[in-house]
Amino acid sequence: MKLRFWRGWGIGRRMAFITMLPVVFLFTSFVWYSWYAHRAQVAEELAERGRILSRALAETSEYNVISGNLSDLRLTINGLVQSDMSIYRIDVIDASGRAAVRVVSEAARDAQPHYYEAPIRKQVVWINLFSDNGTPHVSASSVSRPPTLTTEVVGWVRVTMSPANMMDKQAARFRVELTIAALALAASGVLAWVLARSLTVPLREAIGALRSIRGGNYRVNLPVTTGGEIGELQSSIGDMSLALDESKRDLENKVAERTRDLLASRNEAVRADADKRKLIQKVNSIIEDERKSIAVEIHDELNASLIAARLEAQAIGALAVKAPPGQEVDEIKRKSEAITKLALDLYANGRRLVRRLRPEVLDMLGLHGAVEEMVRHYDSTSGCRFDLHSEGDFARLPNELAISAYRIVQEALSNVMKHSGARSAHVSLLLDEAKGKLRIRVVDDGHGFDVASASEGIGIIGMRERVYALQGVFEVRSAPGDGTDVAISLPLEAPVTLAQSLTS
Numbered sequence: 001m002k003l004r005f006w007r008g009w010g011i012g013r014r015m016a017f018i019t020m021l022p023v024v025f026l027f028t029s030f031v032w033y034s035w036y037a038h039r040a041q042v043a044e045e046l047a048e049r050g051r052i053l054s055r056a057l058a059e060t061s062e063y064n065v066i067s068g069n070l071s072d073l074r075l076t077i078n079g080l081v082q083s084d085m086s087i088y089r090i091d092v093i094d095a096s097g098r099a100a101v102r103v104v105s106e107a108a109r110d111a112q113p114h115y116y117e118a119p120i121r122k123q124v125v126w127i128n129l130f131s132d133n134g135t136p137h138v139s140a141s142s143v144s145r146p147p148t149l150t151t152e153v154v155g156w157v158r159v160t161m162s163p164a165n166m167m168d169k170q171a172a173r174f175r176v177e178l179t180i181a182a183l184a185l186a187a188s189g190v191l192a193w194v195l196a197r198s199l200t201v202p203l204r205e206a207i208g209a210l211r212s213i214r215g216g217n218y219r220v221n222l223p224v225t226t227g228g229e230i231g232e233l234q235s236s237i238g239d240m241s242l243a244l245d246e247s248k249r250d251l252e253n254k255v256a257e258r259t260r261d262l263l264a265s266r267n268e269a270v271r272a273d274a275d276k277r278k279l280i281q282k283v284n285s286i287i288e289d290e291r292k293s294i295a296v297e298i299h300d301e302l303n304a305s306l307i308a309a310r311l312e313a314q315a316i317g318a319l320a321v322k323a324p325p326g327q328e329v330d331e332i333k334r335k336s337e338a339i340t341k342l343a344l345d346l347y348a349n350g351r352r353l354v355r356r357l358r359p360e361v362l363d364m365l366g367l368h369g370a371v372e373e374m375v376r377h378y379d380s381t382s383g384c385r386f387d388l389h390s391e392g393d394f395a396r397l398p399n400e401l402a403i404s405a406y407r408i409v410q411e412a413l414s415n416v417m418k419h420s421g422a423r424s425a426h427v428s429l430l431l432d433e434a435k436g437k438l439r440i441r442v443v444d445d446g447h448g449f450d451v452a453s454a455s456e457g458i459g460i461i462g463m464r465e466r467v468y469a470l471q472g473v474f475e476v477r478s479a480p481g482d483g484t485d486v487a488i489s490l491p492l493e494a495p496v497t498l499a500q501s502l503t504s
Helices: 011-060 062-067 070-083 164-214 228-322 327-357 360-381 399-420 458-469 498-503
Strands: 087-094 099-104 116-125 148-161 385-391 424-432 437-444 473-478 484-491
Touching: 011 062, 011 070, 011 087, 011 116, 011 148, 011 164, 062 070, 062 116, 062 148, 070 087, 070 099, 164 228, 228 327, 360 385, 360 399, 360 424, 399 424, 399 437, 399 458, 399 484, 458 473, 458 484
Parallel strands: 385 424
Antiparallel strands: 087 099, 087 148, 116 148, 424 437, 437 484, 473 484
C-alpha cells in the first residue's frame, strides 16, 4: 500500500511522525488498559463484597428470621448500608418468597443489574448428654464440639451493589494517570520536534546551498555544524561548490574562447555566403547578358542570313520556272522549294530560340505579360491546364528582379511539365508594396514527393540559388499524392546584408 499522504511531507515532519507513532500507540494502549483495569477492579471488588456481605448476613440472620424479630436485623442492615456507599439495596426474603426486610441506600445510585444471594439455613445442634456407658457427662473437652446439622432453608439474603461510588474513585485515579500520560506524551512530542529540528535545520541549510548552486552561485559557504552523515553531506556540498566554481570558471574561459572562434568562423561564413550570392547574382547577370547577346546575334545575323537564303532559293525557283522544261529543271524546282522550307523552319526555330534566350514580351509587356504569355503557351501545348492570378502593378519592377522572377516561374512550370504528372497547375503573382515583397506561388495537383527524403533536382537548386542571390525566401511543400506547392518571396529592394555591414 502506497502512503499518499507521506509524499508531500518534509523530512522533519516524517521524523516527528516516525518518532511519535509508537509513542502515541503506547499512550493509547496504556489509556485503554488503565481504563479497562479500573473497571475490572471495580467489578471484582463489588463481586467480592457482595458475596461476603450476603454470606455474612445469611449466617447472622437465622435467628431473627425464624423468630420473626426483624427490627434488630433491619437496624443491622441499615447500619451496613449507611456505612458502605457501594451497597445499593439489601433484601431479606423469607421461606415463602416474601420480602421480610428491604433497605435501600439513599446515597447509592446506578445499581448493578444482578444481585448476590446467600441462603439462610436453619441449623440444628445435636447434644448427647450421656456417654457410651449410660452415665451423664459432667464435663467435656473443649476440642470436641457438638456437630451442627443443616436442615432446611428458611430464607435468602440478596445484596445489590452500586458501582457508582467506586467508579468515581477509579475515575479520579484514571484522570490522574491520564494527565501524567498526556504530559509524558506532550514531552515526547516536544522532544521529537527538537530532535527532528536538529536534523532538519542542517538539511535545510544544505538544501538552500544546493538551490543557490542550482541558481548559478557555485561559491557557497556551508559550515559543517554536525557529525555523522549530515556532516559528511555538508562537507561534500562545500567541496562540490569549490569544484563547480573552478569548473565554471574553466568552462566560461573555454566558452569565451570558443565563442570568439565561432564568431570569427561565422563572419567568414557570412562573408563567403555573401560573396557566393554576389557571385551567383553576377553569374546570372552574365548569363542573361550572354543570352541577350546570343539572341541579338541570332536575330540580327542568323535570321537575316536565313531570310537571304530563303530569298535566294525563291529566286532560283523563279529562274527554274522560266527555264525550258526538263528533268534537271524540275529537280532544281524541288531543291529550291526544299531550301525555302528549310530556311523557314530554321527561321521559326531561331525565333523560338530567341524568345527562350531573351523573351521579347518581357521587354514589351513586363513581367505580368511575359508570365501570362508563358502560361498561355503551356496551357495550349500540353495536356495540363494552367491558369494565372496576379495582383499589383509590375511595371515598376527592376529589370534584374523581373528577369529572375520570370526565370523562376519558367523553371517551376518546366518542372510541372516534366515531373509532376499534374492535371492542373496554378500560378500566382502578388506584388505586396506595403511589405516590399514580390510573392510567387506555383501549385500543382501532381503525385508530389517526400521533401525530407527526395534529392533535389537541378531545377529546384537553380530556383533556390536565384532566390537566395536576391535575399529572398524559398519554400517547397509536398507529400506523396498531395501535389507540390512552391512559394517564393523576393524583396523589391535588396536589403543590406550582414557581410556588407561587417565590411562597412
